[in-house]
Amino acid sequence: MKKNILIVDDFEISRNLLDKLLTKAGCLVMSAEDGVDAQTYLDGRxxxxxxxxxxxxxxxxxxxxxxxxxxxxxxxxxxxxLSTKSNQDRPAIEAGVTVFIQKPFQVETLLASVKKIVRC
Incomplete structure (x- = not known):
């Protein structure tokens, strides 16, 4: 069964890159431009x-x-x-983030985290 993943990023190139990587890994992907847009995707999904x-x-x-x-x-x-700011890992984890990955990141690092969490 394919896993459903929501990508939230205001940078279209990043969204497209993540979409391609995760689709190739066997996941179903939806994308949102920011947190407000993401909330509309969460509604009922x-x-x-x-x-x-x-x-x-x-x-x-x-x-x-x-x-x-x-x-x-x-x-x-x-x-x-995902963030370019390494000093934001603690506030992110405290807010409830499961995994914090600093940009730029290795594709393998991201895919390993995704596969560990959702096994797609």
Whole structure:
């Protein structure tokens, strides 16, 4: 069974790259531009994993994670956060992020984390 993954990133090139990598790995992927857009995708859908950038307009990744963790339906969805800011790992983990990966990252590192979490 293919796993459903939501990618949240304001940078279209990053979304497209992640989409291609994860689709090739056998996952079903949806993409959102920021945290506000991601909330519309969450409404009525079930995701096995959310991969989000930290720095985005309208609602950043940490605020998105707080929203996710506040809802009983979504609170147990694993979240991988990607960021160029290495000093944001602690606030991200405290907000409820499952895995924090610093950009730039090795593709193998991301795929290993995804496969460990959702086994796609």
């Amino acid at each position: 079930c995701f096995d994993l959310i991969i989000t950038d930290l720095n985005m307009p309208n609602m950043d990744g940490i605020e998105l994670v707080k929203v996710i963790r506040a809802h009983a339906i979504y609170r147990y969805i694993p979240v991988i956060m």
